[in-house]
Amino acid sequence: MRQQAAVTAKVFIQRDYTNGTMCQFQTKFPSELETRIDKQQFEETVRALNNLYTEAEKLGSQSYIEGCLACLTAYTVFLCMETHYEKVLKKIAKYIQEQNDKIYAPRGLLLTDPIERGLRVIEITIFEDRSLTR
Amino acid sequence: MITRKVRKWEKLPGKNTFCCDGRVMMARQKGVFYLTLFLITGTCALFFAFECPYLAVSLSPAIPVFAVLLFLFVMAMLLRTSFSDPGVLPRALPEEATFIEMEIEAANGNVPAGQRPPPRIRNVQINNQIVKLKYCYTCKIFRPPRASHCSICDNCVDRFDHHCPWVGNCVGKRNYRYFYLFTLSLSLLTIYIFTFDIVHVVMREYPDTPLASHRLNVLEVLVCFFTLWSVVGLTGFHTYLISLNQTTNEDIKGSWSGKNRGQNPYSHKNIIKNCCEVLCGPTYPSVLDRRGLLQEDTPIPSSNPVPQTTKTTAPLIPNEHTPDDAKPSIAASAEKSSSPKEEHPAATKVPPLASPETDAETSIAKERAH
Numbered sequence: 001m002r003q004q005a006a007v008t009a010k011v012f013i014q015r016d017y018t019n020g021t022m023c024q025f026q027t028k029f030p031s032e033l034e035t036r037i038d039k040q041q042f043e044e045t046v047r048a049l050n051n052l053y054t055e056a057e058k059l060g061s062q063s064y065i066e067g068c069l070a071c072l073t074a075y076t077v078f079l080c081m082e083t084h085y086e087k088v089l090k091k092i093a094k095y096i097q098e099q100n101d102k103i104y105a106p107r108g109l110l111l112t113d114p115i116e117r118g119l120r121v122i123e124i125t126i127f128e129d130r131s132l133t134r
Numbered sequence: 135m136i137t138r139k140v141r142k143w144e145k146l147p148g149k150n151t152f153c154c155d156g157r158v159m160m161a162r163q164k165g166v167f168y169l170t171l172f173l174i175t176g177t178c179a180l181f182f183a184f185e186c187p188y189l190a191v192s193l194s195p196a197i198p199v200f201a202v203l204l205f206l207f208v209m210a211m212l213l214r215t216s217f218s219d220p221g222v223l224p225r226a227l228p229e230e231a232t233f234i235e236m237e238i239e240a241a242n243g244n245v246p247a248g249q250r251p252p253p254r255i256r257n258v259q260i261n262n263q264i265v266k267l268k269y270c271y272t273c274k275i276f277r278p279p280r281a282s283h284c285s286i287c288d289n290c291v292d293r294f295d296h297h298c299p300w301v302g303n304c305v306g307k308r309n310y311r312y313f314y315l316f317t318l319s320l321s322l323l324t325i326y327i328f329t330f331d332i333v334h335v336v337m338r339e340y341p342d343t344p345l346a347s348h349r350l351n352v353l354e355v356l357v358c359f360f361t362l363w364s365v366v367g368l369t370g371f372h373t374y375l376i377s378l379n380q381t382t383n384e385d386i387k388g389s390w391s392g393k394n395r396g397q398n399p400y401s402h403k404n405i406i407k408n409c410c411e412v413l414c415g416p417t418y419p420s421v422l423d424r425r426g427l428l429q430e431d432t433p434i435p436s437s438n439p440v441p442q443t444t445k446t447t448a449p450l451i452p453n454e455h456t457p458d459d460a461k462p463s464i465a466a467s468a469e470k471s472s473s474p475k476e477e478h479p480a481a482t483k484v485p486p487l488a489s490p491e492t493d494a495e496t497s498i499a500k501e502r503a504h
Contacts, residue, residue, distance in 0.1 A: 010229045017258045017265070020400060021279055021293070057416050059407075067414030071315065074210040083417045118224040118421040120275060 005108065005127040013046065013122040023053040023119050032126060036107050045099055045111070046122070052095065056088035089115060143424040147225060148289040156424035158217040160302050161287050167216060167302030174212070174320070177357050178205050181327050184351065185334050192337065197330065204323045211316035212301060219420040220306030221292035223273065223281060231274035238269075263399035280400070282383050296382040305382075308420065311413050314376065317369040324365060328358040379408040 009032055016026040027046045029039045066084055070077050096113050104111055104124075112123040143156035151160050160167070178201070186198035226234065238254055245251045254269030256276050267276045270283050273290045277283070282294035284304050293307035305313045331354050375385060379401040384390060390398035402408050 010233065012230055012233050015278065017260050017267075017279055020260055059411055059415055063416050064410060064414045067417075070417070071413075074207050075214055075312070076210070078417070083419070085416045085419055089419060115419075115421060116423070117227075117230070120223065120226075120278070121230060123230070 007125055008128050009126045011124045011126065013124065015120060016050075022057050023114075024050045025114070025122055030124075033109070033124065036109055036126065037104070041103060045103070048095065049092065049114075049122070052088060052092045056085045056092075137429060139427050139429065141424065142422075142426045142428055145428060146422065146424070148222070149287050150222075150289070152424065153217075159219050159422075159424065160216055161297070161299075161304070163286075163299065164302045166299040170212070170300045173357060173361070174205075174208060174323075177327065177354055177361075178323075180354050181330075185327075185330060185354075188334060189330055193333075201323070201326060204319060204326060208316065208319045208323050211312050211319055214312040215298075215305070215309045215316055216301045216303050218303075218309045218312070219422055219424070220304040221294075221308040221418065222287075222304075222306075222420075222422050223275065223278070223290040223292055224422055225272070225290075226274040234269075234274065234276065261399040263396050265399065280381060280384070293381060294383050308418050314369075314372050314413065317365055317372060321362070321366045321369045324358050324361045327354065328362060331355045331358065376409055376412045377405040379412065 011030045011032050013025050013030070016024045025046050027043045027050075029042055033042060063084060093113055093115075096111050100111055108127040108129055110125040110127070112125070114120070114122050117123055141156050143152045143159075146152075149162050151162055151164075152158060153160070181201065182198065186201070189197045242251055254276075256267040256269075257264050258267060258279070259265075260279060265279050267279065269276050270290050272283060272288065275290065277290055278292060280293045281290050283290045284294065284297050286297045287304055289304070291304050291306035293310070295305040295310055295313075297304045298313070301313065301316070303309070331351060335351065335355075372382075375382065378398065380390060380398060384398075390396065402411065
């Protein structure tokens, strides 16, 4: 059975720069998704992603300690240790996978991890509505 | 059909060279980088061969040990700056580029025939300051704030500082701190070698000290002297930039200086916080998946191979809009427009895939400044 439905459109959620260059996405609900998913669900997903990115880029004691330790070892410590950002990116990938499986795929949508688009956009692919064939 | 696996770096657009199967990423021109390596290792080799044996015996063995550690740190920082991804932004895939084009056309409305369409600028408000995001015709994206297109590497780089021929790479978000630590440690190493050269020369005045090779000593002193002024000056300049959280690019363009330009919205207004953010902030990952695998189908050699990859460079919509960045933006903007002053007037009639922007000027200007 062909799993790939036809792609009808793609929506791109842009970055929100109002608080600076930190990675945040706009929570504005695109009109193309109105018939597919409700606004609150979408906003919750984007807010959760924004919170995860804030956690990754947080300037706190942990990032300072990591930075200083790395500097003292001439950054060779990253050969054996994962950076905090990379750990959070894994969390984000898992979260997006979960959201796709539970919420977006049943509605014929697919979220693409922003890291695959250079952290510029969240790409949402809208598939042809197959609800008639189910 | 022969299916072979290629790594994504082989298909990346832009003018970078890759080594070690995508692990190393540099600019194309590497001549000056080899010169840097030669000067540093050459001078240090002379120091270790001719000065250190004498200094270790007559003063302290800690002197050469510390010099070795400092030298290793300098080399580590240099190689890290040169070989890492500076923060290159991948180009937009065709669907994204089309989506942006449609948004631009919707925003512009109907442009009467014969009139130039308005320049592609998006205004965003960052910390109560209006910042203009320019559209990059090469990468087909609106550049994030602080990003700039490097015409030497033909990439948009996030938090673009400058293109440094001495390290053979761009300096951007991901490798700025390594670049700064390189200049700082190189300054220390140069001062260190210079000082002990002088000490050695002074001590040699006394009759019971052994004579080292006089000419090599003079050569070291000369190299150190000239390096000192340039590298220490550069370190000082970058320390100033870091304390204000500015990039070289912004400093040259005068983005945040002067009364009518507004304040730097990225600065925390606190020197310590600015320094901490730049030097001890999070280590950003590369968004270019260089070592990821692509499936490439090539037909059997009798016909022309047409590799299908996820990245296409085919132009999407023939761009009738000329990149007229010289005209002020029509969008409501609090800033008094000074864009005609910034942009190169020759940018008006250039086809979209060229990169005629001022970034060429700034990177060349910076090269000269080095």
